[in-house]
Amino acid sequence: MLMLAGAAAQAQTAVVIGGALRFDNDKVWQRIVDEAGGPQARLVVFGTAAANPTRAASQIVEALNRRGARAEAVPISPQLPADKLAAALRDPVLLAKVSQARGVFFSGGAQEYITGTLQPKGQPTPMLEAIWSVYRRGGVVAGTSAGAAIMSRVMFRDAQDVMDVLNGQLRPGLEIDQGLGFVGPDLFIDQHFLKRGRIGRMLPLMVAQGYRIGLGVEENSAAVIKADQAEIIGARGALYVDLRQASSDATLGAFNLQNARLSYLERGDRIDLKTGAVTAAEAKRSSSPIDPSASDFKPYFKDEPFYPDILGDNTIAHAMAQLLDSPAQELRGLAARLGPSGEVRSQPGFEFRLYKGPDTRGWFTGAFGGEDYTVVNVHLDVTPVRVASPLYTRVTAPTPASAPSPRP
Known part of the structure; x- marks a missing residue:
């Protein structure tokens, strides 16, 4: 205990x-x-x-x-x-x-x-x-x-x-x-x-x-x-x-x-804290809980974003709410340092995989003036990964095709 x-x-x-x-x-x-x-x-x-x-x-x-x-x-x-x-x-x-x-x-x-x-x-x-x-x-x-x-x-x-x-x-x-x-x-x-x-x-x-x-x-x-x-x-x-x-x-x-x-x-x-059981605020309990496994679940979000900086300002909480109230079964994010183009970093980055389980639940309210979610039991795997260098490249304008030579 x-x-x-x-x-x-x-x-x-x-x-x-x-x-x-x-x-x-x-x-x-x-x-x-x-x-x-x-x-x-x-x-x-x-x-x-x-x-x-x-x-x-x-x-x-x-x-x-x-x-x-x-x-x-x-x-x-x-x-x-x-x-x-x-x-x-x-x-x-x-x-x-x-x-x-x-x-x-x-x-x-x-x-x-x-x-x-x-x-x-x-x-x-x-x-x-x-x-x-x-x-x-x-x-x-x-x-x-x-x-x-x-x-x-x-x-x-x-x-x-x-x-x-x-x-x-x-x-x-x-x-x-x-x-x-x-x-x-x-x-x-x-x-x-x-x-x-x-x-x-x-x-x-x-x-x-x-x-x-x-x-x-x-x-x-x-x-x-x-x-x-x-x-x-x-x-x-x-x-x-x-x-x-x-x-x-x-x-x-x-x-x-x-x-x-x-x-x-x-x-x-x-x-x-002993059992992890959550009691949502009264403003949230007045509405139906969000249960992704329910037959009548109607998700609010439609997209399945990738989070390139999962350690950003409030990103983990936003990702959890997005996952709860969407049809997605999992979302992924990255925690990594990006070096100069062409440099291979010795330290790995980390993939954060958030996914639903049978115990994933939540509540929502707009009573506080925003979109406030309580999210219970989102599961997480953290996996070390090698990040490609460069992670991305710029889009450049295509080279114009050479004009045909005029006939003599």
Whole structure:
């Protein structure tokens, strides 16, 4: 059985924000305050990850207090002189302030600043223990961007190049590192997910680290996680990755994966992280589900596109929706680097094959002002491929036929 929360209070809540959280996103900010107890809820803010921690923390404090909280910043930052930082991490006044709070918020920035400060060399400081005490007794831990990355037991430390990760670059202390583990040992978290095509880096890490389930949260959106339940709120959504029935072929010598299952969740959707069961938002449940295997299925899309950059901005979510609501049984996309014409690259590219299974389902609504899909159980194979060089050539004008010579 998956253990997605500690043995402590079941009410403990992790609010995992995918980054780029707008200050006018009332759904997310208000939810953090409400989960911490509502009006006058005491929250503490760590700007530890930020380049300017004082400014970042003060902006977050203001945003929370505008929604009724009593939030204040905790001045813990690796920018402090070493002796002052060591003292702050053990300061009884600061520790009491954190311990008495109902919620903790971590800013964005560099996630290694958070873990390196609160958990140097993997050893928890008194300040981290105080944060855990808030969470264990049913409090809230929220984080955006870097503050979301720390939520799993393993995190991406600095892996901006998705293609490098697909090609095996996952070095401890460089691309990956130890996280703080608030969501438990079995769930992997990633952020800025759809915007930056990070499905390409999540899959190799999950396989390498033994994760079977993962949740990639989009920008300006959040997953509210309680025990084994998650609700998506905010502007967009999140991608749930299930590798429990997936396999790979070690003889290929490059990353590959067969039969991963993907579910795309929009705002208002809920998922049981243990079973993968999805409950669509109320606005979607009011209409009939989209069932491609039903005898009366009437697909909306007619074409079967190929996606030349499957790791593009929101492309994986668009491809899943396109597949769900079309007559196609599968769609394909490519993740590759294209070198100069005539160059043969040593690193392979990767074909992403999305295909329907008997469990593929979904919902649609226009109630949010767009075309919003929830897509459940699209299957995925990732196969290493050699990309032709050049991949394409220009069309040139045909050479005019020579005019016949006039007769003498």
